Amino acid sequence: MTAETIDRRSTGLFMPLMLVAAAIAIVTFAIAGFALMTQGHAAFNMDANVAWGLPISTYVYFALMSSGLTLVAALAMVFGFKQYYPLIKRAIWLAIITLVAGLAVLALELGHTFRMLWAIPLNMQIQSAMFWMGVFYLLDLIFMAWKFQRMERGDWSSSLSRQIGIASFVAVLLAAGTLALIFGMMSMRPFWYDPTLPVWFYATAGLSGIAALVFFTYLSYGMNTANMPKALRLDLEGPLPRLFLAMLGITLVLMLARLTTGLYANDPGVNVVWSDYLLASGWFHLALWGGLLLPFLLMLGRGLRRSAGLQMLAAILVLVGMFIERLYFVVGGQVVPLFKGTWERDLVAYAPSFTEWVLVVMGAAIVFALYALGERLFNLSDMPDQNEVEERLEREAAAAAAG
Template sequence: MSNAQPQPSAAHQARHQQPQDPAKNLANKRLAILIIALIGLLVAGGQTIANLASQGHSAFNTTNLGLYWGLPIVVYDYFLLTSTGLAMVATLAIVTGAEDFRPVLRRAVWLALAGLLGGVVVLMLELGHPLRALWAIPFSFAFSSPLYWKVMAVSFYVLSLLVLLYRLLRTDWTLSSLRPYALVTLALALGVTAIAGVVYGSQSFRAFWASGDIPVAFIFESLLGGLAFIYFFSYLAYAFNPKWMPADLRQLFDTRLPTLLSLAIFIHLLFVLARLSSGLYGNSEGLQVWQHLASSPLLYLEISVGLLLPLILLLAPLTRTHAAAQIIASLLVMNALLIARYEYIIGGQLVPLFKGSWAPDLLSYMPSATGWLLLLVAIFLSNAVNAFGELKLGLGRS
């Protein structure tokens, strides 16, 4: 009796030696990202709501001594300005006829909507009566308040993004046919960003914030965030595997985009260093915050690791077209912008407006657990919306 085992057929061997379908594998990875984001959103959102229900607004560690805006406002502004930056990158490409940006247009507009949704949800949870704000702010007619115009501009900005996305999702679009819609969205994105700068820059009673260049600085900061998000989330859409990326997208990432991102980093770095130097040598009441920030490791982490290192990676010939270097650079920039937003919003409130025996020279602030949870809510929600778009809307098609 023979002990030989039956040999599998040639067809059976060929079937098991075939590589897994990249499209199916990619869809599975995107589905996994969506599921993880939804689970994270459920956990972080549930705990946030529970904390707010039991602690109220005291869950944010803000005080009535003058520090009214904490980490939730930082997160809201960060995601709002990132959204407008993404919209500006996409619409500028359309308006200028940059055909090589076609592979990222849909993704940039969808990311702008996803990021804006994450930021607005955080703002709604930070407000004491979020549902009341939906009608009370528009009908307050507070025409002299920059915050009123910011809310109104954001409302029209959302509508313009939806119209532009609808046109982009059609198969017969051209850059010339999208130009009228892109011009409207670009104007509104610039308006939202500039008004956000006016909200802070016009407050002459807070010397740390007050400056006429803040709206312009916000615009360049937004563009930097938009470029970094396009890089990182495009790689994420293809599971960080450059071999799965379309050739035209890979070409864009290796030619024009490293130059644009490095230029945006350099300009933003100039704004940071200029404000730091003028603040350290200024003698106006309120500018002493710069001495406090200059002693903080966060500032040096932002400048050296978050800005200078990515700039080197994107300028060096050996790394500027390397996928890992581009991913790391974009991720570091995204975190540097969050640090910058935190330092700017919190730092501007550290000097009490009305000093007395009851107030220290500088106020202190530490983000609460609920504040960090709201950051996670924004991250998970934005990633869930983005992953859904990658799965269902074909954002990578040019």
């Protein structure tokens, strides 16, 4: 039985998923659109103090997830780690659709969804980091779609295909780095003001991208690895969970370093946010201990991290935890009143509105609908040189078992 046949068998559940998710996306878009037409930006619980709320954090969540998926794909298409070939077509498709979902949420948050299509590029605000973030993510989207089209035609390693992969990798590094600098260059927001913020964004992007790849791959095969192509199954039993564990460890160390530095910072705009806002919230503790530490512990054992169920659980915990972290990161930089000094006694209160939560559901529904469409139309487990990849993965598995 060929990988193509096996992959097509896995898509039986995706027609109902696609229809349900598409219906949810349309309904939530209509609700959000009606709220914006009747209430304007007042449909969001944001003001002069908290100008960026749940919609912006949702955009950051999906945009960095897309970046992480592209970075995972770059392991094979740029750096030549052929053992990751069974993953990269699905990773690139997920990178495309998560970026589309993030941009859709951002477009509605801006208020003038269609005006931005001509106003932003024609204004040419080249001194703005936001302008360049948009340019780089647009280039990233174009290169990813082009690379996917080349793979769909069977061109994985021609000179043009490799150059497109390299261009996508460079674009995503610039896009995610510029997104980090939008926050990290704001000296008036001490919690965000950090030249190392791009490192945090790259690490968490990689982690959320791997979690999304694990989640959707197992979803495609109903948690049954016996239905997977052999090379894909070997990848999910070896290289991918080890990479998942490594990124969990790196992210956990970076988070604890940021937390420790924040608690001991002399600047009250940093210290107070960590002590009185983040660590005072049960949701943030859930993101930290449940979304980072628990998955790390689950993936530590060699036998445990080969388990499909535990990988899926770890992926879900990370995806939920990173969503909470994005919200608390975006809002946390704004809870200290701007330019009011330490005489302002209370932190700024913010709770997302119903319309803001509708946008979150819309973004998630777009991802599920487009992923199901991709499973229906394409063989997302396709790869070149399947025998060579399988032999390499079997050698790695044997070496790991012997070690």
